[in-house]
Amino acid sequence: MNYCSNCGSADLMYKIPEDDHFPRFVCPDCDTIHYTNPNMVVGCLIDKDGKIMLARRGIEPRLGFWNLPCGFLENEETVEQGAKREVYEETGATVELGNLHTVYNLPHANQVYLIFKADMVGDKYELTTESTEIRFFAPEEIPWDEIAFSSNAFAIKKYIEHGKADKITHVGSYFKDKIR
Amino acid sequence: MNYCSNCGSADLMYKIPEDDHFPRFVCPDCDTIHYTNPNMVVGCLIDKDGKIMLARRGIEPRLGFWNLPCGFLENEETVEQGAKREVYEETGATVELGNLHTVYNLPHANQVYLIFKADMVGDKYELTTESTEIRFFAPEEIPWDEIAFSSNAFAIKKYIEHGKADKITHVGSYFKDKIR
Numbered sequence: 001m002n003y004c005s006n007c008g009s010a011d012l013m014y015k016i017p018e019d020d021h022f023p024r025f026v027c028p029d030c031d032t033i034h035y036t037n038p039n040m041v042v043g044c045l046i047d048k049d050g051k052i053m054l055a056r057r058g059i060e061p062r063l064g065f066w067n068l069p070c071g072f073l074e075n076e077e078t079v080e081q082g083a084k085r086e087v088y089e090e091t092g093a094t095v096e097l098g099n100l101h102t103v104y105n106l107p108h109a110n111q112v113y114l115i116f117k118a119d120m121v122g123d124k125y126e127l128t129t130e131s132t133e134i135r136f137f138a139p140e141e142i143p144w145d146e147i148a149f150s151s152n153a154f155a156i157k158k159y160i161e162h163g164k165a166d167k168i169t170h171v172g173s174y175f176k177d178k179i180r
Numbered sequence: 181m182n183y184c185s186n187c188g189s190a191d192l193m194y195k196i197p198e199d200d201h202f203p204r205f206v207c208p209d210c211d212t213i214h215y216t217n218p219n220m221v222v223g224c225l226i227d228k229d230g231k232i233m234l235a236r237r238g239i240e241p242r243l244g245f246w247n248l249p250c251g252f253l254e255n256e257e258t259v260e261q262g263a264k265r266e267v268y269e270e271t272g273a274t275v276e277l278g279n280l281h282t283v284y285n286l287p288h289a290n291q292v293y294l295i296f297k298a299d300m301v302g303d304k305y306e307l308t309t310e311s312t313e314i315r316f317f318a319p320e321e322i323p324w325d326e327i328a329f330s331s332n333a334f335a336i337k338k339y340i341e342h343g344k345a346d347k348i349t350h351v352g353s354y355f356k357d358k359i360r
Binding site for chain 1: 181182183184185186187188190199201202214215216217218219220239252253254255256257258259260261269279280283285287288290292294309347348349351353
């Protein structure tokens with residue numbers, strides 16, 4: 001952050017505001033405090049006849065790797081709405097949600113994944129600009145070496161381990177050295 | 181957003197970027213796309229001898245109302261770390277987390293609450309700049325008319341309804357007309 005997005009000042013200071021505990025970009029000219037916080041990634045683990053839907057990523061990052069349909073939660077939507085929207089945008093499929101299946105932290109990336117269990121409504125799905133291939137994998141067919149993100153691997157493993165009837169929400173994390 | 185926080189340009193456009201589905205502030209000078217997304221609020225429902233800890237808010241919004249200890253998740257922390265930190269900042273208490281208890285959407289405010297069940301580690305708690313009173317309430321003592329946020333009321337109700345042994349994560353939402 002180089003300029004105040006409110007008043008355009010170039011004199012931003014990075015400091016802990018009064019009554020706060022964390023450093024923020026603060027504008028000395030208009031007094032705006034610029035907060036940045038982690039984002040949610042929402043998506044679905046879709047089970048069709050005992051097989052899990054994966055979509056091959058048509059976009060960076062991890063272009064070409066297999067992914068559970070998921071993406072950033074948008075303003076003014078619920079996590080359920082976001083999870084269904086992302087499935088539709090990436091695969092053209094309409095789904096009905098089950099329980100919240102996994103919550104997964106990526107603190108180095110300032111992201112938290114929320115993955116719901118889901119069932120297809122109808123059989124329709126199709127390739128999109130975001131997905132170059134869509135397949136349903138039986139547990140023993142999961143391409144573990146080609147899974148896009150650890151958040152997805154965690155969700156798939158928990159699903160295989162605990163089964164469709166399980167209603168527990170599993171919480172996990174991936175820690176790594178900070179990239180910067 | 182009036183100015184590009186990257187280059188200081190005053191010529192920001194609000195439009196749907198290529199390959200996107202939502203309008204964003206886009207800078208025509210440096211091509212930065214400015215994303216804004218919902219925030220997470222993390223906290224704890226702390227059970228001590230069958231009573232629930234509530235803290236009377238010493239800060240706006242909802243100054244003077246009773247609240248489960250909670251606050252915004254910060255960058256580079258997990259939801260578990262954030263939930264414990266917020267308890268400590270607001271009440272001076274150290275807690276051990278149980279399962280993720282509730283996930284609650286406030287889409288009009290672009291917030292999602294994640295509340296964990298928790299137990300005190302030791303008996304220490306104290307007033308802070310953020311809390312003017314701390315009390316433990318039996319289920320029949322809950323001051324429903326003075327609860328700060330619907331997210332807290334939802335969590336407390338689910339807890340009373342399902343009990344401490346319950347391991348299910350309950351997902352709920354509050355919808356209202358958009359404020360703007």
